[in-house]
Amino acid sequence: xxxxxxxxxxxxxxxxxxxxxxxxxxxxxxxxxxxxxxxxxxxxxxxxxxxxxxxxxxxxxxxxxxxxxxxxxxxxxxxxxxxxxxxxxxxxxxxxxxxxxxxxxxxxxxxxxxxxxxxxxxxxxxxxxxxxxxxxxxxxxxxxxxxxxxxxxxxxxxxxxxxxxxxxxxxxxxxxxxxxxxxxxxxxxxxxxxxxxxxxxxxxxxxxxxxxxxxxxxxxxxxxxxxxxxxxxxxxxxxxxxxxxxxxxxxxxxxxxxxxxxxxxxxxxxxxxxxxxxxxxxxxxxxxxxxxxxxxxxxxxxxxxxxxxxxxxxxxxxxxxxxxxxxxxxxxxxxxxxxxxxxxxxxxxxxxxxxxxxxxxxxxxxxxxxxxxxxxxxxxxxxxxxxxxxxxxxxxxxxxxxxxxxxxxxxxxxxxxxxxxxxxxxxxxxxxxxxxxxxxxxxxxxxxxxxxxxxxxxxxxxxxxxxxxxxxxxxxxxxxxxxxxxxxxxxxxxxxxxxxxxxxxxxxxxxxxxxxxxx
Numbered sequence: 001x002x003x004x005x006x007x008x009x010x011x012x013x014x015x016x017x018x019x020x021x022x023x024x025x026x027x028x029x030x031x032x033x034x035x036x037x038x039x040x041x042x043x044x045x046x047x048x049x050x051x052x053x054x055x056x057x058x059x060x061x062x063x064x065x066x067x068x069x070x071x072x073x074x075x076x077x078x079x080x081x082x083x084x085x086x087x088x089x090x091x092x093x094x095x096x097x098x099x100x101x102x103x104x105x106x107x108x109x110x111x112x113x114x115x116x117x118x119x120x121x122x123x124x125x126x127x128x129x130x131x132x133x134x135x136x137x138x139x140x141x142x143x144x145x146x147x148x149x150x151x152x153x154x155x156x157x158x159x160x161x162x163x164x165x166x167x168x169x170x171x172x173x174x175x176x177x178x179x180x181x182x183x184x185x186x187x188x189x190x191x192x193x194x195x196x197x198x199x200x201x202x203x204x205x206x207x208x209x210x211x212x213x214x215x216x217x218x219x220x221x222x223x224x225x226x227x228x229x230x231x232x233x234x235x236x237x238x239x240x241x242x243x244x245x246x247x248x249x250x251x252x253x254x255x256x257x258x259x260x261x262x263x264x265x266x267x268x269x270x271x272x273x274x275x276x277x278x279x280x281x282x283x284x285x286x287x288x289x290x291x292x293x294x295x296x297x298x299x300x301x302x303x304x305x306x307x308x309x310x311x312x313x314x315x316x317x318x319x320x321x322x323x324x325x326x327x328x329x330x331x332x333x334x335x336x337x338x339x340x341x342x343x344x345x346x347x348x349x350x351x352x353x354x355x356x357x358x359x360x361x362x363x364x365x366x367x368x369x370x371x372x373x374x375x376x377x378x379x380x381x382x383x384x385x386x387x388x389x390x391x392x393x394x395x396x397x398x399x400x401x402x403x404x405x406x407x408x409x410x411x412x413x414x415x416x417x418x419x420x421x422x423x424x425x426x427x428x429x430x431x432x433x434x435x436x437x438x439x440x441x442x443x444x445x446x447x448x449x450x451x452x453x454x455x456x457x458x459x460x461x462x463x464x465x466x467x468x469x470x471x472x473x474x475x476x477x478x479x480x481x482x483x484x485x486x487x488x489x490x491x492x493x494x495x496x497x498x499x500x501x502x503x504x505x506x507x508x509x510x511x512x513x514x515x516x517x518x519x
Contacts, residue, residue: 004047011054012086013314015302025055036060040067046076053083061087068095074104078111085115093119097127100135106232109135110142110309117146120289125153132157133166138233140170142309148175149289151184158190168195172332174280174292181282181290181324203333204519206269211444211513213268213336215411218260218370220345224357227350230343234335237308242356246310248294249278249331252351260367263351268336270329280326281305285319294330370412376401388414389514391429392497398425400508409446409476413510416499418453424500425509435490436518441483443497444512445469449476451506457483458496468502469509478512485516 007024010016016024028051035048036059049067052060064080064087071077081099084092092115099112116124128143135143147157148171160166176198179191191198228244236245241252250256256266265272282292283303291313293305303320305313336344348368355362373384378395384402385392394402398417405413416425433439447453452470456463465483485493499509 001044001047004044004051008047008051008054008083008086009314011051013302014316014319015314017316017318021055025057028055029057032057033059036063040071046079050079050083050086053087053089056087061089065089065091074108078108078115081112082115082118085118090123093121093124093127097131100127101131106136106138109139113139113142113146114309114311117149120150120153122152125150125156128153129156129160132160138236141234141237144170144172144175145308148178149291151179151182151187151288154179154182155184155187155190158187158194161194162190169334169338171195172338173198173334174326174328174330174332177326177328178282178290178292181284181292182288183284199328199333203269203271206272206333207442207517209336210264210268211442211515214264215512216341217264217345217348218368219406219412220348222342222345222347222349224346224349224353224362226343227346227348228357230339230347231350234338234347237310238331241351246308248306248308248310257351257365260352260365263365263368266331268333270331270333271327274329278330280328280330282324282326283313283315283320284322284324285315286321287319291315292326292330370404370406372404372406374401374403385414385427388412389427389511391431392427392495392514393429394425394427396423396425398507405510408510408512409478411444411446411478411512413446413512416509416511418499418501418507421501421504424456424498427497427499427511427514429495429514430492431495431516432492433485433488433490433516434518437486437489438519439485439489440517441485441495441514442517443481443483443514444478445481446476446478446510446512447471448506448508448510449474451508452502453507453509454498454500454502455481455509456496456498456500457481458498459483459485459488460493482517 011021032048032052035045036052038045040046049060049063053064061084064083068077068080081092081095084095096112096115100109116127128147132140132143147153161168176191176195180188180198231241238248239245239250239252240247257263278294280292281295282290283305284290291305291307293307293313296306296312297304300317302317303315303323307313350357352365352368353362354365370387375384381394381402384404387404396419398419400417403415405415418424445455447469449471452468455467455469457465465481469479471477497514501507
């Protein structure tokens, strides 16, 4: 049975073709005809039908055609449908489309999409295009993946976007990049016009997005049960969590959630760090198909990729025109564009739990929520500061001590105050700066609505920045400050952030962020 399945897989992938295929058919035709007559519930009978159909034996195609509507086993049904697709029978599309529009589970319908995608004809493209807008949200990504494999189907997909029938946000950045890999100028123009400019390098602006999301998600109210639904729709195509989902990317139950900061980076800036085991490949075939995924095998005979939807694509080396390593993570950027704000809040309510939401012992990841508090005791300052100003400490604060506010004019904030008219509150951190071509300190600060204060930034005792922090007009305004530290890259430094008095009237300093950035 296993040998029959291996032969079938190699025929489908194109590893066996031409004279070799004809030779195998001649050698096995008699024994396969005999095996196909046995009870269809036997595994070996099903495998014989699959192999014989792959060899385009008419009896096998007829037997598969008869068995599909009779079987009650979905796994067997899908195997028979795929056998008909491999045989080039029009019935393969007919049966797969019936499954696609049924009320079956999302997983079964995704498998039907993949079968239709393998056909690669005008009829199969039409089937996916005609049903795309009405498919469930957790089936649509599989259809988009299939439609972006070829230039003709990708062009029709962008036609739907142009006509406003599906939103452009259904297409992720990697699928847009995949369409450009098809090297069709008209298609590339459509991608730019109706989807946008495709980046081939990591976007440094993701740092600003992470800062905004850090504020938003730590103070939002999300439902983890609803978040599990969002996870299944968007993330479970490639990731598993608490036993649910596909095993293409890392299992999020155990990976990528060591801290809230790591989780933010992995979700919103996935290309910042790509582990060697998750370096993607894009394969362009000689017939003009593009497949992107994680390499499971790269041999002289074939390339095997793990792709979205927990599926393996096997491409014979002889069918490959080009193999291109991806500089970007296969987890696409732009999740914030694909989800509504509440969906994003719900998703993070789910993925920041260390156990499933129904488990009464489930706890939030450290740092994933702002915990308001206030203290004038110096031994309690570190816990308060750590929530927003990681690595910074202070020993003396004036009026009100150190306070953490969940919402100060739209952002969480640490509040400090000068010790006196002449003595500043000093926030200090000692660290070694990263070795990078550009290193900077990013600060986000604000003042009291009826006051102002002087900010001074010292680095190794040298003043690097001074400014007055005050409101613009009557409204409190958050001020974004960047201090260039590139000349000290790779070196140990002591950073001092001073909240100094200006006119001694509501000299409170409000700090939303103090972080080292690199490019």
